[in-house]
Amino acid sequence: MAIAFVQAANNSTVGTATTVTITTTTGNLLVLAVYEGVNATSTISVSDTAGNTWTQVNSYVTSSGDRFAMLYSLGASSITSVTATWSGNISATVPVVVIEFSGVATGTPLDSNAGNPATSSGTTNSTTLTSGALTTSNAVDVLIFGLGIGSTTTGMTAGTNFTLNANATTSNQRCSITYRIVAATQSGATTSDTWNTGSSNRTSIFAAFANVNQSSNPAFEDDSFNASTSFPLIQQAEPIISVF
DSSP: OOOEEEEEEEEEEEESEEEEEOOOOTTEEEEEEEEESSOTTOOEEEEETTOOOOEESSSOBOSSSOEEEEEEEEEEOOOSEEEEEESSSOOEEEEEEEEEEESBOSSOOBOOOTTOSEEEEEOSOEEEEEOOOBOOSOSSEEEEEEEEESSOOOOOBOOTTOBOOTTSBOTTOSEEEEEEEESSOOSSBOOEEEEEEEESOEEEEEEEEEBSOOOSSTTSOOOOOOTTOOOOOOOOOOOOOOOO
């Protein structure tokens, strides 16, 4: 099964938590990006209507007094909504984007390369942010670039060869997810989102998820024959010759 984009949804509210309404298909990969700009030590928790497990892609990314996180739920049961909640009783704008893909590996969906994921951040006023460099081990991956920025903007634009679905950015465009499905391993791959209004705080996570058609270790494609594998020895019966 090939990797395929299914849908995206988003929401942004002020407080500690934001709920995104999205009806998903059982067995697909869900990826969530969430940002807040007031507390650099808050931690994130994610829950959904089916009680799925959500795993953080990596540690938080912080630029200056803010925090950005990416989480995923693998082989998830169908949900109708998902809620991301920051700790610390903060009052912040909490933009959240959820994106759904089919055809992603079960077991260990992240491409196993040690450089996956890659992160980047910026604290000088700018209308762009370039990802960290991402190298992959698996040929068929979906590359997911999650972005959080510290102020409301417009004109969010995906990098070259990346796709920004209309529902994969919040209305204030403070959080977004762009993606690219590739058919070859990547070496030092980067991408850059751009927007119209400069922001001092900018954070990103750039991660690769592997295709479902993998070996027992789903982060790799391995069609090689293992010479150490033993098979039962089938002996051909010797003919019986009778002498009269």
